[in-house]
Amino acid sequence: xxxxxxxxxxxxxxxxxxxxxxxxxxxxxxxxxxxxxxxxxxxxxxxxxxxxxxxxxxxxxxxxxxxxxxxxxxxxxxxxxxxxxxxxxxxxxxxxxxxxxxxxxxxxxxxxxxxxxxxxxxxxxxxxxxxxxxxxxxxxxxxxxxxxxxxxxxxxxxxxxxxxxxxxxxxxxxxxxxxxxxxxxxxxxxxxxxxxxxxxxxxxxxxxxxxxxxxxxxxxxxxxxxxxxxxxxxxxxxxxxxxxxxxxxxxxxxxxxxxxxxxxxxxxxxxxxxxxxxxxxxxxxxxxxxxxxxxxxxxxxxxxxxxxxxxxxxxxxxxxxxxxxxxxxxxxxxxxxxxxxxxxxxxxxxxxxxx
Numbered sequence: 012x013x014x015x016x017x018x019x020x021x022x023x024x025x026x027x028x029x030x031x032x033x034x035x036x037x038x039x040x041x042x043x044x045x046x047x048x049x050x051x052x053x054x055x056x057x058x059x060x061x062x063x064x065x066x067x068x069x070x071x072x073x074x075x076x077x078x079x080x081x082x083x084x085x086x087x088x089x090x091x092x093x094x095x096x097x098x099x100x101x102x103x104x105x106x107x108x109x110x111x112x113x114x115x116x117x118x119x120x121x122x123x124x125x126x127x128x129x130x131x132x133x134x135x136x137x138x139x140x141x142x143x144x145x146x147x148x149x150x151x152x153x154x155x156x157x158x159x160x161x162x163x164x165x166x167x168x169x170x171x172x173x174x175x176x177x178x179x180x181x182x183x184x185x186x187x188x189x190x191x192x193x194x195x196x197x198x199x200x201x202x203x204x205x206x207x208x209x210x211x212x213x214x215x216x217x218x219x220x221x222x223x224x225x226x227x228x229x230x231x232x233x234x235x236x237x238x239x240x241x242x243x244x245x246x247x248x249x250x251x252x253x254x255x256x257x258x259x260x261x262x263x264x265x266x267x268x269x270x271x272x273x274x275x276x277x278x279x280x281x282x283x284x285x286x287x288x289x290x291x292x293x294x295x296x297x298x299x300x301x302x303x304x305x306x307x308x309x310x311x312x313x314x315x316x317x318x319x320x321x322x323x324x325x326x327x328x329x330x331x332x333x334x335x336x337x338x339x340x341x342x343x344x345x346x347x348x349x350x351x352x353x354x355x356x357x358x359x360x361x362x363x364x365x366x
Contacts, residue, residue, distance in 0.1 A: 019043040019268055019323060020330040031059055031073035040269045041119070041200040043326050048118035049073030050325050051318070057085050060116055074118045081116035086123045088315050092130045099126075099159050106165040108174060121199040124320060125159065125178045128197070128264070128300065131312055133157040141307035143181065143193060146295050147260050150191050151183035158182075161194075163250055170249045172213040175242045189257035194247045194290075196239070198265035198272045199297075199320065203236030217245040221252070225284045232282060236275035240292070247290045259290045266321065267296040297321060 022042045027033035032045045052059065052073065060075030076085055084093030096114075103109060113120045132139035132154075139154040161180035164170055181193040210233055218227040223244060232241040240263070247261045265272040276294045283292060298321050305313035 017268075020327065022046055022326075022330060023333050026329060026333045031071045038200075038202045038271060040266070040271065041202060043323060044200040044266075044269075044320075045074040045119055046329070047323055047326050048319075050329075052076065052118060055085070076116045076118065078116070081112075084115070086115055086118060086120075088127045088312070088319070091134070092126055095130045095133065096126050103160060104162065104165070104176075106162075106174060107160045107176065109160055119200045121197045121201065122178065124199050124297075125195070125197040127319075128297075128304070128316060129157060129159075129179050129195075131304075131309060138304075138307055138309060139181070142300075142303045143183070145303040145306065146300060147193055147262060147293060149186055150193060150258075150260050151181065152186045153184040154181060155184060156182040162246070163255060168213060169253055171217065171242055171246050172211055173208065173242075175246050177243060177246075185258065190255075192247075192250070192256050192259040194243065194259060194261045196243055196261075196263050198263065198269065200269065202271045203239075203275045205235070205239070207235055207238055208242075214242065214245070217249060221245050221248045221289070222286055223248055223284060223289055224282055226282065229282060231278075236271065237279050237282070240275070240279045244290065244292060251290055260293050261290055262293045262295055264295045264297055264300050267298050268323075 030049050032049050057080045058077035059071050059073050060077050061069050062072045063069045087093040114122045136154045143151045159179050160176055162176035165174045177194040178197045179195040183191045185191040244261050247259055250256050301313050301316045
């Protein structure tokens with residue numbers, strides 16, 4: 012029996028409970044990705060983690076790692092990446108907001124994905140150049156530096172005057188010798204409903220002077236699901252406007268089947284003005300980014316990334332088995348049904364009835 016692998020299934024509740032991935036608020040993609048990550052963990056004989064709520068109640072979660080496995084770096088594809096993660100944390104920028112518990116222990120988090128995808132490019136500049144030549148042509152003839160959780164100045168009024176930052180940032184030299192950059196936001200299972208930040212006067216000013224938007228005062232830019240793209244894109248443009256770089260690209264990397272993110276990206280693109288001299292917004296499917304890594308010469312790493320994050324075949328197979336399985340019938344009790352006993356009539360009432 013064939014099933015449509017282009018459409019992710021709705022995971023049966025019983026299956027999610029059996030695999031400890033039942034989260035009622037999950038989107039369709041997030042539920043499938045959560046199960047995929049749990050299966051990836053199981054194949055590596057890694058213990059599941061636990062979530063403790065505010066009341067102290069503790070429950071097992073299949074898409075999390077145990078404390079010991081998290082501390083050993085099991086959330087990263089291999090030890091070299093884990094070592095680079097530790098270095099980047101040790102030298103992270105002042106004010107950088109990195110939830111280390113999520114990064115090391117949460118298999119669904121997009122920050123470990125950013126490191127897993129991009130650390131090999133940080134360590135091999137030639138590989139990085141070949142990959143970005145496919146993802147953002149004519150931007151980076153030479154890659155100078157790749158860093159994570161980067162902002163040119165948190166709280167600096169020259170920029171967004173807040174903590175807005177990029178998951179990854181590539182400093183490069185363009186074909187014409189000018190200073191260029193690729194500012195990267197990575198999404199995996201997000202539904203684009205994160206808490207909205209406090210709106211600041213600087214946002215309104217940048218929105219108008221950046222020249223990025225057809226309607227810079229649009230309320231849609233200031234709300235989910237667009238507000239994060241709005242803030243990051245303005246930050247990228249401000250880096251050019253203040254002279255730090257000559258040009259750049261703001262790149263979103265997200266899975267093809269995460270419809271919430273892809274829909275938000277298309278909606279954001281519709282808000283942009285047409286201007287060739289501005290920082291462009293580029294959407295790259297995660298699958299395409301992985302294929303670029305493969306084509307650039309890192310086939311083994313690309314295959315490992317695909318297996319973990321994009322190959323939903325095991326999820327389809329589990330769902331198919333669960334749907335085709337014969338439902339279990341409840342067995343009747345061996346003792347049989349209890350006999351119906353009539354209440355005894357009190358003596359006085361019996362006497363009255365007999366009259």
